[in-house]
Amino acid sequence: MDRLTALGMFVAAAEQGNFSRAAEQLGTTPSSLTKAVAQLEEGLGAKLFERTTRRMSLTEAGHIYLEGARQALMQLQLAGEGVEQLQHELRGSLRITAPPSFAPAFLNAVCCRFLREHRHVHLEVDLSDTYVDLVDGGYDLALRDGPTDLPGVIAQPLVENRITLCASPAYLAERGGDVTLDNYQQYDWLILRHPLLNRHFWWVSRGGERIRLNQPAPRLASDNYDFLLACLLDGQGLQFIPQWSAAPYLASGELVEVMPEYWREPSGFGPMVYVLYLTHRRNTRKVKVFIEYLKEHWRENQFASPGGEPGAQSA
Numbered sequence: 001m002d003r004l005t006a007l008g009m010f011v012a013a014a015e016q017g018n019f020s021r022a023a024e025q026l027g028t029t030p031s032s033l034t035k036a037v038a039q040l041e042e043g044l045g046a047k048l049f050e051r052t053t054r055r056m057s058l059t060e061a062g063h064i065y066l067e068g069a070r071q072a073l074m075q076l077q078l079a080g081e082g083v084e085q086l087q088h089e090l091r092g093s094l095r096i097t098a099p100p101s102f103a104p105a106f107l108n109a110v111c112c113r114f115l116r117e118h119r120h121v122h123l124e125v126d127l128s129d130t131y132v133d134l135v136d137g138g139y140d141l142a143l144r145d146g147p148t149d150l151p152g153v154i155a156q157p158l159v160e161n162r163i164t165l166c167a168s169p170a171y172l173a174e175r176g177g178d179v180t181l182d183n184y185q186q187y188d189w190l191i192l193r194h195p196l197l198n199r200h201f202w203w204v205s206r207g208g209e210r211i212r213l214n215q216p217a218p219r220l221a222s223d224n225y226d227f228l229l230a231c232l233l234d235g236q237g238l239q240f241i242p243q244w245s246a247a248p249y250l251a252s253g254e255l256v257e258v259m260p261e262y263w264r265e266p267s268g269f270g271p272m273v274y275v276l277y278l279t280h281r282r283n284t285r286k287v288k289v290f291i292e293y294l295k296e297h298w299r300e301n302q303f304a305s306p307g308g309e310p311g312a313q314s315a
């Protein structure tokens with residue numbers, strides 16, 4: 001077995017903390033992985049793992065070797081990508097992580113267009129609300145609307161995170177009357193529960209004036225945004241949602257804005273949606289092209305993408 005393959009197997013075993021899980025991830029067998037690690041240990045004259053029947057952990061030598069192995073594999077990958085960029089067509093793979101709510105709002109359309117126009121690129125898109133580290137997860141890009149102050153990560157603003165109040169036309173027709181700051185608590189409310197969001201009040205603004213609104217008792221509350229959005233479209237009540245999510249439904253008439261002169265402040269999610277990538281990826285052509293597709297999507301859909309060069313904000 002060549003040394004490069006063995007290094008990849010060692011890194012996978014260290015990151016998974018288990019030979020069986022690492023072998024499954026790599027599409028090989030635990031015995032092949034064990035053999036690869038044994039070869040490395042023999043060549044180094046040092047044990048890389050302490051193994052018992054219950055657990056497996058890196059030795060001191062293993063920790064040192066893991067850092068070097070990661071750097072070596074990363075440099076080889078970057079060198080390969082540099083060669084790819086000499087070719088006219090994009091090639092290789094691109095791994096992306098994003099919240100599930102981004103998919104129907106814009107990521108589906110962007111990824112499908114990217115795949116149609118770049119036949120030799122393979123996309124892997126993981127949709128999860130769980131925070132994922134770009135390095136440990138092996139991701140090229142992350143899309144997030146939460147905190148972005150991460151070491152070694154460039155956070156480029158993509159689109160404003162403006163929050164608007166929406167309802168279906170059918171719900172408003174059934175309930176009748178105009179929603180105002182005086183009567184809003186009389187309506188049915190769909191409310192997202194999230195650790196970053198206040199459960200007691202909202203701040204809304206109009207022409208520079210900030211107004212504090214007490215949250216009404218929800219008719220429906222959930223920690224899943226997509227579930228609430230489906231219920232909103234079904235006509236179950238009112239909901240504050242980001243404009244980037246509301247846009248296609250406002251365009252189709254499935255939703256309408258309520259009290260459009262008021263905007264809710266984005267609270268813990270922050271004022272922007274960001275695309276994040278590691279500093280050593282800033283000149284990778286696949287990354288740059290995909291980011292441009294994201295920006296083009298918002299321009300074509302009349303969303304103003306924030307200005308600034310790639311890497312306008314870095315942590």
